[in-house]
Amino acid sequence: MGANNFFSVLGKAGVILVLSVSAVSVFGQDVVKQDSIPVKPLAIYQVLKPSCMPCHSNEGRDKPRNAVNFSIWEQYTSTERLMLAGSIQKEVQKGSMPPKGFLNSHPANALNAEQVNQLVQWCDSLKMKP
Numbered sequence: 001m002g003a004n005n006f007f008s009v010l011g012k013a014g015v016i017l018v019l020s021v022s023a024v025s026v027f028g029q030d031v032v033k034q035d036s037i038p039v040k041p042l043a044i045y046q047v048l049k050p051s052c053m054p055c056h057s058n059e060g061r062d063k064p065r066n067a068v069n070f071s072i073w074e075q076y077t078s079t080e081r082l083m084l085a086g087s088i089q090k091e092v093q094k095g096s097m098p099p100k101g102f103l104n105s106h107p108a109n110a111l112n113a114e115q116v117n118q119l120v121q122w123c124d125s126l127k128m129k130p
């Protein structure tokens with residue numbers, strides 16, 4: 001094996017090693033995140049977290065937390081989730097959640113049109129198979 005061949009083999013092995021290590025770490029992180037999030041899928045949790053969960057979570061005040069608490073989403077019964085899905089969909093479509101007062105002080109936490117769509121479709125899917 002000439003020196004050039006040797007280095008090209010070494011180079012390829014290095015690329016493969018780097019690719020497989022990064023694939024493992026990306027995969028590993030994703031698994032950890034999916035396991036530790038209260039609402040699945042991750043994309044929905046990422047929408048709820050800044051826009052809804054300041055109030056609707058274990059960290060929120062009594063009133064919103066009692067209306068819907070996304071921290072304990074998986075502990076609701078399927079009937080409760082079915083009813084909440086209808087209610088969440090209605091609030092989001094009307095644009096009444098998050099509340100205006102919250103948006104005045106946290107404009108960056110507003111839902112954009114795409115996020116409204118995501119939530120509406122998620123609620124639809126919950127209503128199909130709660």
Ligand code: HEC
Pocket residue numbers: 048051052053054055056063064067068084087088089091092097098099102111
């Ligand atoms: C600033 C705090 C706050 C944020 C942020 C917020 N809410 Fe609310 N939400 C409330 C409060 C307070 C109530 C209770 C209103 C009442 O009982 O009159 C409520 C009620 C609700 C209800 C029950 C409505 C009903 O009439 O039964 C739903 C569903 C809801 N919120 C969904 C959401 C969703 C989805 C988001 C995010 C897109 C969100 N909320 C963001 C404060 C918040």
